[in-house]
Amino acid sequence: xxxxxxxxxxxxxxxxxxxxxxxxxxxxxxxxxxxxxxxxxxxxxxxxxxxxxxxxxxxxxxxxxxxxxxxxxxxxxxxxxxxxxxxxxxxxxxxxxxxxxxxxxxxxxxxxxxxxxxxxxxxxxxxxxxxxxxxxxxxxxxxxxxxxxxxxxxxxxxxxxxxxxxxxxxxxxxxxxxxxxxxxxxxxxxxxxxxxxxxxxxxxxxxxxxxxxxxxxxxxxxxxxxxxxxxxxxxxxxxxxxxxxxxxxxxxxxxxxxxxxxxxxxxxxxxxxxxxxxxxxxxxxxxxxxxxxxxxxxxxxxxxxxxxxxxxxxxxxxxxxxxxxxxxxxxxxxxxxxxxxxxxxxxxxxxxxxxxxx
Amino acid sequence: xxxxxxxxxxxxxxxxxxxxxxxxxxxxxxxxxxxxxxxxxxxxxxxxxxxxxxxxxxxxxxxxxxxxxxxxxxxxxxxxxxxxxxxxxxxxxxxxxxxxxxxxxxxxxxxxxxxxxxxxxxxxxxxxxxxxxxxxxxxxxxxxxxxxxxxxxxxxxxxxxxxxxxxxxxxxxxxxxxxxxxxxxxxxxxxxxxxxxxxxxxxxxxxxxxxxxxxxxxxxxxxxxxxxxxxxxxxxxxxxxxxxxxxxxxxxxxxxxxxxxxxxxxxxxxxxxxxxxxxxxxxxxxxxxxxxxxx
Numbered sequence: 001x002x003x004x005x006x007x008x009x010x011x012x013x014x015x016x017x018x019x020x021x022x023x024x025x026x027x028x029x030x031x032x033x034x035x036x037x038x039x040x041x042x043x044x045x046x047x048x049x050x051x052x053x054x055x056x057x058x059x060x061x062x063x064x065x066x067x068x069x070x071x072x073x074x075x076x077x078x079x080x081x082x083x084x085x086x087x088x089x090x091x092x093x094x095x096x097x098x099x100x101x102x103x104x105x106x107x108x109x110x111x112x113x114x115x116x117x118x119x120x121x122x123x124x125x126x127x128x129x130x131x132x133x134x135x136x137x138x139x140x141x142x143x144x145x146x147x148x149x150x151x152x153x154x155x156x157x158x159x160x161x162x163x164x165x166x167x168x169x170x171x172x173x174x175x176x177x178x179x180x181x182x183x184x185x186x187x188x189x190x191x192x193x194x195x196x197x198x199x200x201x202x203x204x205x206x207x208x209x210x211x212x213x214x215x216x217x218x219x220x221x222x223x224x225x226x227x228x229x230x231x232x233x234x235x236x237x238x239x240x241x242x243x244x245x246x247x248x249x250x251x252x253x254x255x256x257x258x259x260x261x262x263x264x265x266x267x268x269x270x271x272x273x274x275x276x277x278x279x280x281x282x283x284x285x286x287x288x289x290x291x292x293x294x295x296x297x298x299x300x301x302x303x304x305x306x307x308x309x310x311x312x313x314x315x316x317x318x319x320x321x322x323x324x325x326x327x328x329x330x331x332x333x334x335x336x337x338x339x340x341x342x343x344x345x346x347x348x349x350x351x352x353x354x355x356x357x358x
Numbered sequence: 359x360x361x362x363x364x365x366x367x368x369x370x371x372x373x374x375x376x377x378x379x380x381x382x383x384x385x386x387x388x389x390x391x392x393x394x395x396x397x398x399x400x401x402x403x404x405x406x407x408x409x410x411x412x413x414x415x416x417x418x419x420x421x422x423x424x425x426x427x428x429x430x431x432x433x434x435x436x437x438x439x440x441x442x443x444x445x446x447x448x449x450x451x452x453x454x455x456x457x458x459x460x461x462x463x464x465x466x467x468x469x470x471x472x473x474x475x476x477x478x479x480x481x482x483x484x485x486x487x488x489x490x491x492x493x494x495x496x497x498x499x500x501x502x503x504x505x506x507x508x509x510x511x512x513x514x515x516x517x518x519x520x521x522x523x524x525x526x527x528x529x530x531x532x533x534x535x536x537x538x539x540x541x542x543x544x545x546x547x548x549x550x551x552x553x554x555x556x557x558x559x560x561x562x563x564x565x566x567x568x569x570x571x572x573x574x575x576x577x578x579x580x581x582x583x584x585x586x587x588x589x590x591x592x593x594x595x596x597x598x599x600x601x602x603x604x605x606x607x608x609x610x611x612x613x614x615x616x617x618x619x620x621x622x623x624x625x626x627x628x629x630x631x632x633x634x635x636x637x638x639x640x641x642x643x644x645x646x647x648x649x650x651x652x653x
Contacts, residue, residue, distance in 0.1 A: 148559050
């Protein structure tokens with residue numbers, strides 16, 4: 001299903017300053033969580049806490065700055081606390097201690113009414129198993145957020161139709177969710193979230209339940225939409241390929257703690273520990289590492305005539321282009337063909353085969 | 359060793375005194391407030407009489423058509439409509455039309471009341487866990503108490519007739535609708551509830567837009583059970599002067615009229631089938647879109 005590039009009835013955010021600042025966030029699940037925060041702060045591990053006090057450490061000292069208008073991926077395996085973390089941003093889960101600042105307001109200080117207003121107007125969420133209302137048609141699911149907010153029916157219908165069209169579901173408006181495939185159901189979930197016109201989009205393993213091919217389609221659609229919408233997206237996944245493909249920034253969680261933060265190049269080229277290295281090993285590096293990350297800077301102005309590779313190119317493409325030319329190195333060029341650095345086939349091969357890059 | 363074979367019961371004099379005190383209090387209550395209690399229930403009596411006379415005095419073809427139309431809209435299947443019409447005609451041919459109408463009218467009104475009281479109670483039970491715990495116990499008692507026992511206090515307070523019969527029926531039939539409303543709300547998918555929260559639903563929005571609609575198939579199962587129990591109790595309530603098919607059964611027992619008993623019994627079964635098929639078919643139709651996703 002293609003993505004129609006019409007935007008009838010769809011309003012866009014003109015500016016998005018909804019950065020998310022998470023500071024010193026702790027979450028302990030148990031009967032008396034507050035009593036144990038200090039113990040955890042001073043170094044008690046998840047295992048110790050569970051053994052000695054029978055409490056589960058959900059999140060341990062989380063600090064993340066999620067930039068506005070970017071995709072922040074939170075990656076981890078099950079039990080790493082990633083779903084717990086995303087539920088703190090709209091406070092579906094109450095923290096044990098810490099702060100989450102969004103647009104100058106601490107989400108954790110909001111009253112029930114403020115929180116409701118915040119959820120209605122500033123965040124929208126997409127769920128792993130879609131979270132659609134089975135008794136409502138596609139269009140009535142998509143208008144749900146607007147209806148809750150009290151937008152008049154005709155207007156929310158227009159908005160919803162626009163987004164249904166954008167996610168490629170035109171003609172399915174009057175179907176029920178159980179008449180649709182998983183991929184189509186998640187498009188409904190996405191259209192519902194986008195209809196809300198919120199600056200923050202929370203996606204909790206949104207694509208994990210989908211088939212690999214459908215998943216790639218949905219990723220492409222999200223990236224295309226994002227170039228235009230520039231929302232602050234928090235994307236949860238257990239799939240490193242997905243994380244690398246989507247994430248402007250990536251955080252990797254394990255046992256409730258952050259073990260690495262950075263962009264895809266940092267994760268691939270400088271994995272923080274063995275655990276991440278094991279993940280990274282199985283990734284197709286050529287598809288994700290960019291020439292910029294491994295090029296040598298130019299010491300003096302080079303006069304050699306070499307082929308030019310555009311900045312931002314993946315190693316896979318770079319290697320192909322370089323092999324097709326008769327040279328074994330090339331300039332990496334930025335805007336207007338200005339050379340930024342030098343890259344050789346040998347460097348590319350080295351980077352593809354291991355993480356060892358000087 | 360005598361004490362081993364005789365249970366050490368409370369002093370018989372004392373027990374007698376207790377029974378006397380309670381019954382006396384109830385009698386005093388009836389004597390003192392009997393009139394005001396009756397006045398209080400007078401509007402209810404009007405409603406019951408109104409329904410009963412409407413359905414009994416209506417031309418029989420109109421009643422048949424009305425029930426057939428209801429059956430069609432609830433089930434959207436001709437088989438159900440045919441079953442309803444056939445059963446009604448059979449009842450009429452056996453000469454039980456008037457009695458059957460009285461029974462249907464009482465079952466109908468008491469079910470409506472049971473639903474109107476039961477669903478809100480079920481919602482309360484679900485929302486406030488402590489209320490829920492107490493209510494669970496009360497419902498257990500209500501469902502195991504022999505139905506005849508309900509008749510005693512209502513007769514003492516209100517005498518015999520429609521209103522006490524109606525009250526006994528509602529009390530007897532209400533537990534399933536309360537329980538299944540609570541259960542239905544509890545069974546709503548957690549992720550859908552989370553979605554409702556994430557989109558900023560208030561409590562009442564969540565209840566009316568998500569929980570109740572999704573609990574509806576279970577609630578319908580409760581309504582179905584409530585109807586069946588009401589129908590059962592209507593027969594027993596004939597002992598306190600409720601007219602209709604039940605009274606004929608009671609006479610048949612007293613006089614050993616086997617055939618009268620069987621005919622009336624079958625008429626009751628027929629009415630049960632009508633109510634059951636209509637409410638079940640409606641419940642099924644509600645579930646049409648609830649199936650799991652096929653992907």
